Amino acid sequence: MNKEYEVIIIGGGPAGLSAGLYTSRARLNSLLIEKGLVGGQITDAELVENYPGFAEGISGLELGQLMHQQATKYGLKTLLAEATGIELKGEQKVVRTTKGNFTGKAVIIANGSERRKLGIPGEEKLTGRGVSYCATCDAPFFQEKPVAVVGGGDAAITEALHLAKFASRVIVIHRRNQLRASRILQEKASSEPKIEFLLDSIVDEIEGEDVVKKIKLRQVTTGKESTLDVAGVFIAVGLKPNTDYLKGVLTLDAAGYITTNDRMETEIPGIFAAGDIRQNSARQAITAAGDGATAAIYAKKFIAE
Ligand SMILES: Cc1cc2nc3c(=O)[nH]c(=O)nc-3n(C[C@H](O)[C@H](O)[C@H](O)COP(=O)(O)OP(=O)(O)OC[C@H]3O[C@@H](n4cnc5c(N)ncnc54)[C@H](O)[C@@H]3O)c2cc1C
Numbered sequence: 001m002n003k004e005y006e007v008i009i010i011g012g013g014p015a016g017l018s019a020g021l022y023t024s025r026a027r028l029n030s031l032l033i034e035k036g037l038v039g040g041q042i043t044d045a046e047l048v049e050n051y052p053g054f055a056e057g058i059s060g061l062e063l064g065q066l067m068h069q070q071a072t073k074y075g076l077k078t079l080l081a082e083a084t085g086i087e088l089k090g091e092q093k094v095v096r097t098t099k100g101n102f103t104g105k106a107v108i109i110a111n112g113s114e115r116r117k118l119g120i121p122g123e124e125k126l127t128g129r130g131v132s133y134c135a136t137c138d139a140p141f142f143q144e145k146p147v148a149v150v151g152g153g154d155a156a157i158t159e160a161l162h163l164a165k166f167a168s169r170v171i172v173i174h175r176r177n178q179l180r181a182s183r184i185l186q187e188k189a190s191s192e193p194k195i196e197f198l199l200d201s202i203v204d205e206i207e208g209e210d211v212v213k214k215i216k217l218r219q220v221t222t223g224k225e226s227t228l229d230v231a232g233v234f235i236a237v238g239l240k241p242n243t244d245y246l247k248g249v250l251t252l253d254a255a256g257y258i259t260t261n262d263r264m265e266t267e268i269p270g271i272f273a274a275g276d277i278r279q280n281s282a283r284q285a286i287t288a289a290g291d292g293a294t295a296a297i298y299a300k301k302f303i304a305e
Contacts, residue, residue, distance in 0.1 A: 039064015
């Protein structure tokens with residue numbers, strides 16, 4: 001595989017794929033590096049109803065595949081590998097990966113974020129055995145069984161709505177007294193008879209020998225403890241930017257996000273960032289795609305100058 005490119009894009013979600021579409025259509029020799037499933041987080045969304053152009057909605061997996069097809073059609077190359085570091089060599093940027101080093105004149109960092117863990121006893125041991133971070137992937141295993149969803153944002157309610165198609169009961173557990181999810185999602189969840197809400201509550205432990213059997217709960221206002229029998233625990237408590245490999249290369253904010261200007265430029269000329277990995281990103285497929293297009297346009301200008 002060629003080792004030298006004009007643009008290297010790290011991450012194949014909506015931001016990286018849009019960046020790749022724009023750089024490839026601009027006839028810049030471009031490489032996209034993706035460590036998992038091309039399409040990014042949106043592939044976990046069963047139905048995407050807010051991506052313009054799809055009036056009836058589209059499955060996240062299909063949306064990701066279409067974005068990849070479209071960018072590939074214009075010449076974008078894809079390498080399935082993990083980026084592990086970036087080094088500066090004069091004006092060149094060397095991207096280290098699990099499949100060797102690649103050099104680019106410009107780099108667009110678009111490798112998003114991943115789900116946060118609760119960090120409680122039982123979580124790690126029972127992951128894949130009742131503990132899950134993806135309802136789209138695992139909901140069918142919980143046919144007619146009770147499950148808990150931990151979290152109160154859009155992701156948690158989306159997970160709960162999906163689980164309600166399979167599980168016997170879906171109990172949404174949120175540590176605050178109000179959900180953070182958008183009103184439309186809250187309305188949908190409230191009108192779904194299988195979904196119940198336990199607010200002001202924290203999960204302290206997940207119990208089970210081989211598979212999840214129950215969870216230990218604590219009411220935050222009264223401190224009262226209780227247990228709940230469930231077969232599954234779906235955790236949706238937010239995201240962590242995938243920037244550990246960039247420590248020492250770029251300045252990250254306190255939460256680990258990358259700051260850019262409105263051209264998606266970072267503090268290093270020729271290194272751009274786009275999508276959920278950016279500080280204050282709206283964390284939507286459409287905004288990530290917009291960031292990717294902007295980064296690509298300014299990467300092209302950077303290379304030309
Ligand atoms: C369940 C769910 C439902 C959602 N529903 C919607 C919705 O209906 N509408 C909407 O607009 N948004 C939705 N979102 C949010 C949307 O998916 C994200 O905002 C969007 O995918 C962010 O795009 P991104 O390209 O910035 O990052 P990501 O989609 O996170 O893509 C980043 C990619 O980088 C890869 N990667 C990570 N680290 C590395 C590395 N070191 N080397 C190489 N590759 C790496 C990852 O594998 C991933 O494929 C949903 C998200 C989830 C989880």
